[in-house]
């Protein structure tokens with residue numbers, strides 16, 4: 436958690452002992468490009484995911500048991516036949532409630548409170564600050580020590596739910612090895628679903644909270660060799676967290692888009708077995 440700056444009357448670049456520089460920044464490179472790309476990338480994902488979550492069409496391929504992650508788990512009687520892998524926990528849902536409503540708030544919460552995304556949208560959306568050596572427009576900075584940003588601390592709990600969601604997605608990917616006439620089947624959709632779930636696991640396990648869960652609060656690594664070994668692996672994965680954050684946004688969209696195309700009949704799944 437970032438502590439608020441304690442610089443007297445002004446904070447940040449307006450702090451009493453900071454040099455008085457009139458320009459907002461002395462940088463001459465295209466420092467605005469990365470925040471701009473971040474905004475565009477995140478906005479595109481949010482718009483796509485929101486639209487797809489509400490349309491309630493083309494999310495399940497009955498022949499091959501492909502289910503898009505945006506509708507998993509589908510726990511309502513409004514879900515099309517066969518798509519409710521974990522049964523019906525709820526009756527019919529009105530159209531304004533997404534069929535994946537059980538999991539969507541947690542998925543959204545996990546991403547929104549992710550340390551990497553926080554850095555990205557603090558810079559790109561709140562300009563706090565927009566980039567290194569570029570003054571932020573805000574007069575003061577209170578950090579994550581009070582509402583609303585103190586809520587970011589629930590990230591560790593979202594992490595536990597994300598583990599369950601990854602298990603659900605894994606189950607979906609395994610049950611999708613289904614042939615048109617029953618039994619085992621294998622197609623391009625399986626490769627996409629599987630790649631997506633592997634990358635989702637990599638993203639989830641590379642979480643900073645996972646590092647803390649596996650190796651945090653230990654005074655002597657030598658007394659906990661197993662936890663230390665796991666922690667070193669998670670830490671290696673953690674160095675790729677930003678890349679995994681973006682990659683999994685892409686694979687989620689790709690997976691959903693592919694399932695949508697096959698389910699709607701726009702394309703046929705490329706089948707290798709059955």
Ligand code: FES
Nearest residue numbers: 549550551642643
């Ligand atoms: Fe990014 Fe936990 S820090 S998912």
